Amino acid sequence: MAIDTEYENTQQILKKHVVQQRPLPMLHVPKKDPGLREANEYQSAGMLMRRLADTIIQWREQLPEDEEPAILAVMYGGIQINVERLAQESFHGIRIEGNMNGSPCMLLAHQSTVQLLCFVKKVEKETPKRRIGFIIDGEEEEV
Numbered sequence: 459m460a461i462d463t464e465y466e467n468t469q470q471i472l473k474k475h476v477v478q479q480r481p482l483p484m485l486h487v488p489k490k491d492p493g494l495r496e497a498n499e500y501q502s503a504g505m506l507m508r509r510l511a512d513t514i515i516q517w518r519e520q521l522p523e524d525e526e527p528a529i530l531a532v533m534y535g536g537i538q539i540n541v542e543r544l545a546q547e548s549f550h551g552i553r554i555e556g557n558m559n560g561s562p563c564m565l566l567a568h569q570s571t572v573q574l575l576c577f578v579k580k581v582e583k584e585t586p587k588r589r590i591g592f593i594i595d596g597e598e599e600e601v
Contacts, residue, residue, distance in 0.1 A: 501550075502546070502549050502550070503546045503547070503548070503549065503550055503551055503552045503569045504546040504549075504594045504595055506552075506569055507544050507545075507546055507552070507592050507594050508592075508594055510529075510544070510574065510576075510592070511590075511592045511594070511599060511601050513576070514527050514529075514576070514590060514601045515601045517576075517578075518601065521578060523581075524580060524581050524583070525578050525579065525580060525581060526578070526579060526581050526587045526588060527576060527577070527578060527590070528540070528541075528576070528577055528578070528579045528588075528590075529541035529544075529574055529575065529576050529577075529590060530574075530575040530577065531554045531556070531565070531572050531573070531574055531575075532572070532573045532574075532575060533565070533567065533571060533572055533573075534571060537558070537565075538558065539554055539556040539557070539558050539563060539565060540556045540557050540558070541554060541555075541556045541574070541590060542555050542556040542557070542588075542590065542591065543555040543556070543590065543591030543592070543593065544590075544591070544592050544593070545592070545593035545594075546593065546594050546595065547566060550568050550569050550570070551566060551567070551568060551569070552566075552567060552568075552569050552572065553565070553566050553593075554566075554567065554572065555591075589601065
């Protein structure tokens with residue numbers, strides 16, 4: 459029954475905050491033929507977060523002032539976290555900080571067990587745009 463309630467909460471959030479459908483902004487993917495070392499590094503949680511941070515920056519530049527990118531982390535079993543910060547914890551490990559049903563939370567997970575839904579949401583006029591934090595290789599950046 460809890461999963462149904464979480465699903466209903468998600469649907470309510472999406473109805474209230476998600477922008478009407480339109481084409482997504484064009485994003486630039488680096489074109490590089492990686493060697494073995496680069497291919498191994500490409501699979502790391504740090505690389506995943508670097509690419510995600512770059513994508514969020516590109517996306518934010520193309521959005522109107524009253525919209526912002528947001529990330530929803532979805533885990534097995536339907537657990538959903540509104541992401542405020544992502545951190546690389548190990549080669550494949552990530553730390554997700556955010557809130558779940560209005561309560562602060564933190565989750566440590568293998569990167570393959572998490573799906574990250576990136577979406578655009580409206581920003582209320584009085585509310586400042588929310589930044590998303592990334593900690594990669596020990597360095598913190600907000601995008």
